[in-house]
Amino acid sequence: MKAMILEATGSPLRPVERPDPVPGKGELMLRVEACAVCRTDLQVCDGDLASPKLPLVPGHERASSKRSGRESPRCGSDKGSA
Numbered sequence: 001m002k003a004m005i006l007e008a009t010g011s012p013l014r015p016v017e018r019p020d021p022v023p024g025k026g027e028l029m030l031r032v033e034a035c036a037v038c039r040t041d042l043q044v045c046d047g048d049l050a051s052p053k054l055p056l057v058p059g060h061e062r063a064s065s066k067r068s069g070r071e072s073p074r075c076g077s078d079k080g081s082a
């Protein structure tokens with residue numbers, strides 16, 4: 001899958017290829033249809049927040065459709081995003 005990563009605050013995002021994730025028990029795989037960048041993402045990119053865990057993929061506010069997964073997903077499981 002394609003992703004844009006932030007490796008250092010104040011630097012441009014860099015396009016990368018990452019392996020497709022595999023949903024674990026109780027998780028869903030979602031196809032991201034659209035993704036927004038919020039003020040918090042901009043603060044992370046600009047270095048306005050202390051000690052962000054880098055590298056990261058900004059953009060945790062998105063519209064997605066279900067792609068695959070198992071029954072009974074947990075709420076709040078959101079690997080790999082800011």
Ligand SMILES: [Zn+2]
Pocket residue numbers: 038039040041060061
């Ligand atoms: Zn946000």
